[in-house]
Amino acid sequence: MSADLVLQGIDKTFADTGAPVLRDFSLTVAAGTCTAILGPSGSGKSTLLRVIAGLETADAGTVRIGGHDMVAVAAERRRVGMVFQRSLLFPHLSVLDNIAFSGRVSGVGRAAARARAADYLAMVQLDGFGNRRVHELSGGQEQRVAIARALAAEPAVLLLDEPFSALDAALRGDMHDLLESVRAVASPTIVLVTHDRDEASRVSDRIALIENGVLLTEGTVSEAYRRPRSLRAAQLMGGRNEVPGTVRGAVHHSALGDVPFGSGACEGAGILVIRQEDVVLHRGSAADVPAASVPGVVESARVSGARIEVGVRCGDVLLSAEISPTQPCAVGDRVTLSLPADAVHVVSI
Known part of the structure; x- marks a missing residue:
């Protein structure tokens, strides 16, 4: 299911502003690992995810997934799943049919798609919720369903764009535990965008620091905290002694x-x-x-x-x-x- 993700020399500028959003951004995420993209608001984090997903086109550089160049590949064929801050579930479908949607689109029969959806619903610890409607779910439950729906498409890379930021602290902790259990079962390649240092260190294997569209440093969680490559990297990780x-x-x-x-x-x-x-x-x-x-x-x-x-x-x-x-x-x-x-x-x- 998982595959390595290699970004090389990504540049992106939006025509309406003329300011570069991403500048010569290069990053490798090994198959089955989780890298957190950490940086302040406006640093280019979400734009980077959209470039990986094919929702934005880079001005320069390459995106490779599993060794395959994705530049000419449409978003729906990249085998990339994405979960946003809002769940964006279909309100007219049941929970189970939301998760089964990708299977139905790809031609899988209704019964088979729903059976597979039930497995993913169990993976996110929502057994028995399949017949509920979206408006009957809590915020945390909605995000669990959104993750299950993304995983049901069997993506090579799962992109998470601050999916827990709207939840309270206790629910965020629950979602971090859930993500850990999902990784143990499905081992997806994950790129998580966050501005929360604690969240990045809790759920990821590696942290990539970004500011003004530039990659400042990338390494293990311990390296990000205690072996920063620059003073700015130390500051972004919350260090106060200089x-x-x-x-x-x-x-x-x-x-x-x-x-x-x-x-x-x-x-x-x-x-x-x-x-x-x-x-x-x-x-x-x-x-x-x-x-x-x-x-x-x-x-x-x-x-x-x-x-x-x-x-x-x-x-x-x-x-x-x-x-x-x-x-x-x-x-x-x-x-x-x-x-x-x-x-x-x-x-x-």
Whole structure:
């Protein structure tokens, strides 16, 4: 069912604006894997999906699915399924007949198409809902049916355009679990567009960061968070610590002092980045800390969900850390921050 997807040098400009939406965009998604396209609004994410699906024509570049060039292939023959923010189900059809629609269009008999549709309905955990009408479903149920309908067409590539963004947090979590179970059973090749970092890391194997139509970086979830290729990539992944300095001998020299790092830039100017979750706050002195450490004073502390975001002034540098609410901390406290070498990354300026 699944196939690899290879995009090479995709350019796209809309005539009414004259501004490029995609610029020399190249990306490979291995068969059976899920890549999240993550970026701010207006970065070209949805346009990229439409180019893959054949709903938009690229000005330059190629789209290959399973080794076959799709440039001259009509959208309905590309074996690409797509699920949007809205389910776009047919209101005049039952749930089962919505899912069976692709089979009927391709010439499969009604009974056979409905039998296969029932299998996909079970896959999205909606057994017994086949006779319902669309208006009888909740938002989350509608999206489950939309996914089942897309899978019933047996696409080589499944495109998801922010399909869970209109759901509340609990339902989004349920849909993430559903997508994981669907992947275990059907193993489709998936490209998911989202602006939610947590969603991207929860459901995907790899993350591709896009801004202004340009691919900034692509890699595993861990690489996207902790080994960004640029400062902008680190910022898009929610990193808040940026310390300019100079690299000499795998050590970053800056206003923080000399900090060894695990990976990143070669000799010369570089910016130290470390995830706020990886900064460890100690109430003892630096002598008690078994890693690169800097003393500081707590400048701010605010609750953020199940964590506390702490700002610590270390001389001329303000560092961010996240700590547990069970760890006492107050503005004005003198603390020591440790920066584990394997969590410190340096990007070139």
